[in-house]
Amino acid sequence: MDDVMNVDFNNEKKVLCEKIIRDINAVFLKDADLSSFEIIPKETNCNKSPVVHVDHNLGLESWCAQHVYDHAHRTLISHRRQTMQQQLRTLQQQQQSDALAKYLNVALLINPDVTTFWHIRRQLVQKNRLSINKELQFSALVLSIKPKSNEAFAYRRWLYSFQSADAIDWPHEISICERAADRCSSNYHAWSHRQWVLQNAPCLLLSELMRTEKFIRKHISDYSSYHYRQVLLGRAYELCFYMPDESQPQWASLRELLAQYQLNCSEPAGPDAEPLLQLLLPNLNRSSISAQRLRSFLYCCNVAASDMRLCAEQRALYGARDCFELHRRASLKFIVEQCVRLLTGLASGPGLYLAPASGTQSNELRKFDYDSHPFLVAVRRLEFQLGDKHRRWCNMHLNFGHHEQGGN
Amino acid sequence: MVRLFALSVFFKGASEARLLKTTSDLQSFSFFQRGTVNEFMTFASKTIVERTQPALRQSVKQDAYMCHVYVRADNLAGVLIADHEYPHRVAHTLITKILDDFAAKVSAEQWPNGTEATIAFDSLPAFLAKYQDPKEADPITKMQTDLDETKIILKNTIESVLERGEKLEDMVTKSEQLSMQSKAFYKTAKKTNSCCSFA
Numbered sequence: 001m002d003d004v005m006n007v008d009f010n011n012e013k014k015v016l017c018e019k020i021i022r023d024i025n026a027v028f029l030k031d032a033d034l035s036s037f038e039i040i041p042k043e044t045n046c047n048k049s050p051v052v053h054v055d056h057n058l059g060l061e062s063w064c065a066q067h068v069y070d071h072a073h074r075t076l077i078s079h080r081r082q083t084m085q086q087q088l089r090t091l092q093q094q095q096q097s098d099a100l101a102k103y104l105n106v107a108l109l110i111n112p113d114v115t116t117f118w119h120i121r122r123q124l125v126q127k128n129r130l131s132i133n134k135e136l137q138f139s140a141l142v143l144s145i146k147p148k149s150n151e152a153f154a155y156r157r158w159l160y161s162f163q164s165a166d167a168i169d170w171p172h173e174i175s176i177c178e179r180a181a182d183r184c185s186s187n188y189h190a191w192s193h194r195q196w197v198l199q200n201a202p203c204l205l206l207s208e209l210m211r212t213e214k215f216i217r218k219h220i221s222d223y224s225s226y227h228y229r230q231v232l233l234g235r236a237y238e239l240c241f242y243m244p245d246e247s248q249p250q251w252a253s254l255r256e257l258l259a260q261y262q263l264n265c266s267e268p269a270g271p272d273a274e275p276l277l278q279l280l281l282p283n284l285n286r287s288s289i290s291a292q293r294l295r296s297f298l299y300c301c302n303v304a305a306s307d308m309r310l311c312a313e314q315r316a317l318y319g320a321r322d323c324f325e326l327h328r329r330a331s332l333k334f335i336v337e338q339c340v341r342l343l344t345g346l347a348s349g350p351g352l353y354l355a356p357a358s359g360t361q362s363n364e365l366r367k368f369d370y371d372s373h374p375f376l377v378a379v380r381r382l383e384f385q386l387g388d389k390h391r392r393w394c395n396m397h398l399n400f401g402h403h404e405q406g407g408n
Numbered sequence: 409m410v411r412l413f414a415l416s417v418f419f420k421g422a423s424e425a426r427l428l429k430t431t432s433d434l435q436s437f438s439f440f441q442r443g444t445v446n447e448f449m450t451f452a453s454k455t456i457v458e459r460t461q462p463a464l465r466q467s468v469k470q471d472a473y474m475c476h477v478y479v480r481a482d483n484l485a486g487v488l489i490a491d492h493e494y495p496h497r498v499a500h501t502l503i504t505k506i507l508d509d510f511a512a513k514v515s516a517e518q519w520p521n522g523t524e525a526t527i528a529f530d531s532l533p534a535f536l537a538k539y540q541d542p543k544e545a546d547p548i549t550k551m552q553t554d555l556d557e558t559k560i561i562l563k564n565t566i567e568s569v570l571e572r573g574e575k576l577e578d579m580v581t582k583s584e585q586l587s588m589q590s591k592a593f594y595k596t597a598k599k600t601n602s603c604c605s606f607a
Contacts, residue, residue: 041596
């Protein structure tokens, strides 16, 4: 008797789960612009559909989430076992794979961490059973409930590998990263994905420089965003990026920074780069360095200098924080490192913000005479006043200490 | 993140605090949470006003939020809910400013019996939007130099504001302002210790 009741109960549950999954699928079919999914805490079944759909937002009441997930999971796994054991005829397979999509949607929305399910999706995409655009939308929906889902970001990169780079809406991709990073601080996966976007779409450099500044002003202790900005600036320099615009006061932040180091480059702040270059790069051998490289050098150093000022301002408003200190250091390091690189002829080296000079570079650097360089001397003098800890950092990362300690 | 969530003005009556005007910006919460979060913010604001003495400033920490409250000597009270990173001093400066504006526009006779519908004072939303960036408050901060930061009382939880014998959970259960749905939300959030828990 008990058994019979149990079977009945199980059947009832199965029917209910099927119905809920069908309801969710209906929403998917009806609304092509779903923007978010979430699980709504509600502990009891109030005898109405647990699927809530308002203004392109989809919600599922929590009391049924576990049962629905179990059911979808079981269905998917048993299907997978079947296809592996016996090669179904193609037609049959196709029919089944269409039915699979709705279980996959539900299972991954409730639990986005199951690699197997993402893998089944990939297989369906390869068989043309799922459309790439719909899949991009679906992974964005998963990111609305789990902004740190690496699987979803990886899936997007995989989907884009089938499209040509100029057909991709990169600004949209950036906004997806930004939303995910805004929802979850230190969102490593979102920022890595954004770096990948940047690699593929260098045309975004300028807008990214503006966007990230806005972001770090708001998310003052999310160092991931500062780090991305450092990578971004390095990339800009690597690609010889600068603004051709002559109208605005040129390199104002850089001039201000030099003034703080008590260096005089004040011949009225005209558009002439010469006095600035003389200060930062005295006796530079110009024959080997292109004019674009120098323009980019000034542009990027100016961005770094304005970041240093930003950090100081933020510190005055919010009090001392590690992020302000670390980002100020990274920006200073950028300026010093680029000066030294240009002067020693290492300009063409790989990425920036390198670890303390290593191997062949350190030989070059060892020969480099810091004392004959007024800008570096001034930086050293003033930075050394900022405490022992900072002094040690300068010695190690700006190479200021190598002659004091006989090389480090 | 530096963010303001809600701003409300209360009148602290003899037995309970009366909500005169409120506004909130809950874009950073997921869609179906917003209603509940809003209810809880108002509930918490009211609770804290009722337990703050006149002429006193407090900043009460609760989960990821900071409730800044100031009850003036004439029982007009303002509550600003921000996150932890919003500078406390700026928050209290803003409350002072908004209460001054409010008192200048709405006469004191209307306070004890006012409701959100009867009070004509519509600048809260614009105010909340503008001061999302605390830098915007620089000019006001310079004018109000008399705010003494050391006089703001810091509390680590709402529980520490409550009177002896009071328990937050009982208050949530008994509250008439909170809907059934919000109470369920609170219970579940508490159990899973998820980030959406408010009070």
